[in-house]
Amino acid sequence: MNFQKAEFELSAGKKEQLPHSDLPEIVFSGRSNVGKSSLINKLVNRKALARTSSTPGKTATINFFQVDGCRFVDLPGYGYAKVSKSEKERWADLVEGYFAQERRIALVVQLVDMRRDPTVDDFDMIRFLMETGAPFVVVCTKSDKLNKTETAAQLARYQELFEQNEIPFYPFSAISGAGVEELRELLSETVSKIANGN
Numbered sequence: 506m507n508f509q510k511a512e513f514e515l516s517a518g519k520k521e522q523l524p525h526s527d528l529p530e531i532v533f534s535g536r537s538n539v540g541k542s543s544l545i546n547k548l549v550n551r552k553a554l555a556r557t558s559s560t561p562g563k564t565a566t567i568n569f570f571q572v573d574g575c576r577f578v579d580l581p582g583y584g585y586a587k588v589s590k591s592e593k594e595r596w597a598d599l600v601e602g603y604f605a606q607e608r609r610i611a612l613v614v615q616l617v618d619m620r621r622d623p624t625v626d627d628f629d630m631i632r633f634l635m636e637t638g639a640p641f642v643v644v645c646t647k648s649d650k651l652n653k654t655e656t657a658a659q660l661a662r663y664q665e666l667f668e669q670n671e672i673p674f675y676p677f678s679a680i681s682g683a684g685v686e687e688l689r690e691l692l693s694e695t696v697s698k699i700a701n702g703n
Contacts, residue, residue, distance in 0.1 A: 506573050506574065508549045510573040511577070512556055513578070528571070529695075532578045534581060534613055537584060539582065540618075543556035547682065547685050548688060575696045578603075580650055610695055614642060615627070615644070617643055617646070619646060620647055620655075620659070621667070622662065643672055643675070649678035
């Protein structure tokens, strides 16, 4: 899979604007400011394919990118307290509308901040993915912010949290590039299996 072949396709602010699902979709989910855009940019080796924002809660649309035979889907971040109730409800309607459609979801990449335990919203999303049967992995971002001792402690903690449900997780850093090759390999294999009808 050639990750360099990536281009922005469209943004959808309402579920009626969602494009027809004619390609396998890799979905990126996580709370505001967890680093979804940074992860997407690192995967495709671009600085600004996905727009990063220093203001949490700013991405209020589902953004679609075509990447060599599949589609990257960047969901709006959740869990930002300063967003109005009506805006939160619109986001929830949009995201639930996405998952309620017949879509070719190849994999959901659920992002959490490795420096701390997943939030209540993170666990809610993980529970939702498990209940709907969507295939997913957890990516632990900002791993470069931890020293070796802290990294070992957090890896043990995530093992404890996710081992029981056999949820795979991957440490990642957009700064150092740690984990990017493993993720590219995982996404390539996932899309390839779907393309081959497995």
